Amino acid sequence: MSLEVRVQRSVGGFDLDVDLRSDALVTVLIGPSGGGKTSTLRAIAGLDPSGRQHVVVGGWVVAGGGGPDLPTRARRLGMVTQASTLLPHRSVLRNVALAVREGDRPTRDAEARTWLERVGATAWAERRPSALSGGQQQRVALARALAGGPRLLLLDEPFSALDAPSRTALRGLVLRLAEETATPVLLVTHDPTEALTMAGHLAVIEDGRITQQGSASEVAARPRSRWVAELVGLNLLRGVADGTLVRLDGGGELRTADAAHGPVAVTVHPRAVSVHRIRPGGSPRNVLTGEVADLDARGDHVRVRITGPVPLVAEVTPQAVAELDLGAGGTVHLAVKATELQVHPDEAA
Amino acid sequence: MTETLAGIDWAPLWLSLRVASLATLIATVLGIAGAYVLARGRFPGRRFLEALASLPIVLPPTVLGYYLLVTIGRRSPVGRAWESLTGGPLVFTPTAAVIAAALASTPFCLRAARAAITDVDRRYEEAARVAGLSERRIVFEVTLPIAQRGILAGIALAFARALGDFGTTIMVAGNVPGRTQTMPIAVYDRVQAFDYATAGVLALILSVVAVLALLVVARFERAPW
Numbered sequence: 001m002s003l004e005v006r007v008q009r010s011v012g013g014f015d016l017d018v019d020l021r022s023d024a025l026v027t028v029l030i031g032p033s034g035g036g037k038t039s040t041l042r043a044i045a046g047l048d049p050s051g052r053q054h055v056v057v058g059g060w061v062v063a064g065g066g067g068p069d070l071p072t073r074a075r076r077l078g079m080v081t082q083a084s085t086l087l088p089h090r091s092v093l094r095n096v097a098l099a100v101r102e103g104d105r106p107t108r109d110a111e112a113r114t115w116l117e118r119v120g121a122t123a124w125a126e127r128r129p130s131a132l133s134g135g136q137q138q139r140v141a142l143a144r145a146l147a148g149g150p151r152l153l154l155l156d157e158p159f160s161a162l163d164a165p166s167r168t169a170l171r172g173l174v175l176r177l178a179e180e181t182a183t184p185v186l187l188v189t190h191d192p193t194e195a196l197t198m199a200g201h202l203a204v205i206e207d208g209r210i211t212q213q214g215s216a217s218e219v220a221a222r223p224r225s226r227w228v229a230e231l232v233g234l235n236l237l238r239g240v241a242d243g244t245l246v247r248l249d250g251g252g253e254l255r256t257a258d259a260a261h262g263p264v265a266v267t268v269h270p271r272a273v274s275v276h277r278i279r280p281g282g283s284p285r286n287v288l289t290g291e292v293a294d295l296d297a298r299g300d301h302v303r304v305r306i307t308g309p310v311p312l313v314a315e316v317t318p319q320a321v322a323e324l325d326l327g328a329g330g331t332v333h334l335a336v337k338a339t340e341l342q343v344h345p346d347e348a349a
Numbered sequence: 350m351t352e353t354l355a356g357i358d359w360a361p362l363w364l365s366l367r368v369a370s371l372a373t374l375i376a377t378v379l380g381i382a383g384a385y386v387l388a389r390g391r392f393p394g395r396r397f398l399e400a401l402a403s404l405p406i407v408l409p410p411t412v413l414g415y416y417l418l419v420t421i422g423r424r425s426p427v428g429r430a431w432e433s434l435t436g437g438p439l440v441f442t443p444t445a446a447v448i449a450a451a452l453a454s455t456p457f458c459l460r461a462a463r464a465a466i467t468d469v470d471r472r473y474e475e476a477a478r479v480a481g482l483s484e485r486r487i488v489f490e491v492t493l494p495i496a497q498r499g500i501l502a503g504i505a506l507a508f509a510r511a512l513g514d515f516g517t518t519i520m521v522a523g524n525v526p527g528r529t530q531t532m533p534i535a536v537y538d539r540v541q542a543f544d545y546a547t548a549g550v551l552a553l554i555l556s557v558v559a560v561l562a563l564l565v566v567a568r569f570e571r572a573p574w
Contacts, residue, residue, distance in 0.1 A: 045479050047479075072475075079476060079479045085476035087477075087495070089494045089497070099480040144480065148480055
């Protein structure tokens with residue numbers, strides 16, 4: 001399973017020059033709006049045919065292989081976008097059947113029904129899309145995207161218009177179905193938590209260029225620019241929640257403000273991690289102990305990487321580095337407020 | 350009143366219904382095809398073509414009829430070709446009445462359909478394209494069905510216009526009782542003969558059909574799905 005995308009096009013003063021390579025099942029493209037995320041997806045789908053493209057999905061050359069680029073309808077892709085594109089005049093079933101490429105009508109309807117079942121939408125088969133909630137519509141859109149047997153699933157912020165529970169459920173569903181059908185996914189998002197928890201391969205796109213790509217933990221731990229650090233430079237910890245207590249996979253425990261159960265991903269911004277030489281006491285804080293591994297000065301702040309049972313990155317001021325003599329390394333205590341910890345059900349687990 | 354009803358010649362009503370139905374059929378096909386090309390096509394002269402397509406709405410019907418008469422009259426190439434094929438002239442026949450009504454009503458269907466197709470969010474078409482549909486299927490299974498309410502409203506307007514045409518029809522089809530005398534012409538004809546009772550009944554029928562057409566339009570223009 002591999003994905004190779006090179007796109008070069010220039011529209012109205014905006015230059016898109018993307019070089020994306022991934023072997024992961026789920027590749028996430030994250031970046032600010034106007035950075036070129038959706039343009040990249042549209043280029044892969046062949047919806048904006050101008051410019052140069054080279055798109056290879058699992059060894060299958062879709063565009064830029066010397067011959068003419070395949071038209072959109074022959075690229076065998078599935079797509080789910082933020083706004084529903086289910087046809088308003090067709091039932092849910094007929095919407096999904098539309099994407100089934102082979103067979104007569106009864107065969108296609110039967111195939112569509114199995115997809116509705118897989119996304120848990122059987123009960124709405126005869127309804128019109130407008131009678132469904134946003135989350136239900138996205139389930140149907142996912143069924144339609146997969147019903148064509150795509151070689152690549154393109155997801156353009158499909159969760160962002162949903163409420164939190166629907167979002168969590170749909171993310172889990174996407175990951176499960178991608179795995180079951182061995183369909184690689186390219187997900188576009190601007191949500192760092194979504195990116196970190198779902199990505200096998202994470203690519204950051206800014207101003208039309210991929211500025212950093214790699215595994216989610218790699219990118220999060222060593223952001224190459226201030227901007228990437230701001231966006232995805234979060235501490236990501238995995239564990240199992242039991243109420244407000246999370247037992248971390250690498251050992252250690254965290255107290256969280258929000259209760260959860262089962263596998264979770266916990267994110268915390270490096271700014272919310274404070275560094276002390278003397279163990280802080282009192283307040284309902286999580287106090288962890290580790291060794292200073294390295295310092296990374298970035299203008300007005302310094303990222304301190306701390307190893308230990310719970311590896312963390314803390315962001316402190318240069319003054320704090322001097323006062324605590326962090327340059328000398330050694331043991332430090334880290335304090336994190338329970339309210340600064342964001343707990344997300346771990347879809348990847 | 351019953352005496353008046355019994356004495357009325359209903360031929361103009363049946364003729365009008367036949368002429369207007371055929372004309373609406375032509376207006377629907379031409380209107381939707383033209384609307385699609387104008388809404389989705391990108392070619393030089395599109396604006397000019399669009400203006401030209403709406404001209405029959407603003408031209409005086411008799412002027413439109415005059416141009417049509419020049420185009421399909423006995424001495425025109427079209428008229429001669431028709432005559433050599435059928436043995437009779439095209440003008441002053443029910444067929445000429447259908448052509449006149451179609452010409453006058455097509456712009457109504459076209460304009461409504463044009464607006465409705467322009468309003469169809471391209472993302473539906475793109476999603477269908479990604480799902481593997483051919484361009485032909487996208488037109489008939491995505492674009493036109495999504496635009497259907499606007500199109501149906503346009504068809505209702507076209508029918509009302511076709512049924513009510515006077516000026517264009519009388520220029521190219523004349524006033525031959527039982528052959529080209531449609532309802533609006535019959536109303537005029539009855540008034541000229543001081544038969545106000547019959548004129549009133551015919552006027553009432555035309556008015557009811559017009560109101561019904563407006564109700565249909567209003568229904569289609571309301572809430573979508």
